[in-house]
Amino acid sequence: GAVVSQHPSWVICKSGTSVKIECRSLDFQATTMFWYRQFPKQSLMLMATSNEGSKATYEQGVEKDKFLINHASLTLSTLTVTSAHPEDSSFYICSARDASVSTDTQYFGPGTRLTVL
Amino acid sequence: AQKVTQAQTEISVVEKEDVTLDCVYETRDTTYYLFWYKQPPSGELVFLIRRNSFDEQNEISGRYSWNFQKSTSSFNFTITASQVVDSAVYFCALSEPRSNDYKLSFGAGTTVTVRA
Numbered sequence: 001g002a003v004v005s006q007h008p009s010w011v012i013c014k015s016g017t018s019v020k021i022e023c024r025s026l027d028f029q030a031t032t033m034f035w036y037r038q039f040p041k042q043s044l045m046l047m048a049t050s051n052e053g054s055k056a057t058y059e060q061g062v063e064k065d066k067f068l069i070n071h072a073s074l075t076l077s078t079l080t081v082t083s084a085h086p087e088d089s090s091f092y093i094c095s096a097r098d099a100s101v102s103t104d105t106q107y108f109g110p111g112t113r114l115t116v117l
Numbered sequence: 118a119q120k121v122t123q124a125q126t127e128i129s130v131v132e133k134e135d136v137t138l139d140c141v142y143e144t145r146d147t148t149y150y151l152f153w154y155k156q157p158p159s160g161e162l163v164f165l166i167r168r169n170s171f172d173e174q175n176e177i178s179g180r181y182s183w184n185f186q187k188s189t190s191s192f193n194f195t196i197t198a199s200q201v202v203d204s205a206v207y208f209c210a211l212s213e214p215r216s217n218d219y220k221l222s223f224g225a226g227t228t229v230t231v232r233a
Contacts, residue, residue, distance in 0.1 A: 032219070034220070034221070042225075042226075043208065043223045043224065043225045043226050044162075044208070044221075044223050046220055046221070049218070049220065091160060093160075093162065095162075095221075097219060105152070105164060105167050106152075106164075106212075106219075106221055107164060108154070108161065108162035108163075108164070109161075110159070110160065110161040111160045111161060111162075113160070
């Protein structure tokens with residue numbers, strides 16, 4: 001089945017530093033990947049849509065200069081949280097859309113738990 | 118407006134009981150997709166089912182079954198003979214290709230606790 005990996009699975013960093021999270025589709029090509037964040041006991045909130053070879057599309061209220069997204073290849077998207085602050089602490093989840101005929105399903109990575117001290 | 122409503126915040130059952138999770142959606146698209154995902158305590162979302170709007174057949178997969186009714190805009194999920202390993206948060210989601218470019222709109226989730 002479709003597998004999506006995320007790295008790292010957890011990270012602790014100091015306030016003011018930048019953190020990069022990688023999302024990879026391991027056995028399929030993903031022209032579109034999505035980045036979500038999830039606070040404790042809440043649902044997933046879509047942050048941005050990452051399209052291979054073009055700029056990401058951000059949801060309303062998400063700072064594109066703070067959350068940098070790069071979709072360098074059909075199997076890799078990265079999210080960089082720049083100048084992280086404690087309020088950025090959250091669970092970040094990526095998904096990759098398998099756009100092959102008749103499936104068109106999003107498969108999710110295992111998530112990255114970010115803690116900013 | 119909330120596109121996907123999961124009215125049940127938490128459900129607690131004893132092992133072997135059946136549990137039904139409600140999901141009501143709202144869309145103007147004629148073509149859309151509905152999903153259920155399971156999120157165990159580890160955090161990873163596990164894909165359970167995808168249903169397109171033209172396929173109203175109910176589906177059974179082991180102890181899981183889904184009841185899709187377009188007339189009431191509902192896509193309910195039943196776990197039969199629940200087990201402790203079924204304890205998780207379950208999310209219903211809607212994809213609207215035409216109006217929302219395949220983005221997933223998630224419900225708030227239902228936390229299921231199965232007690233031994």
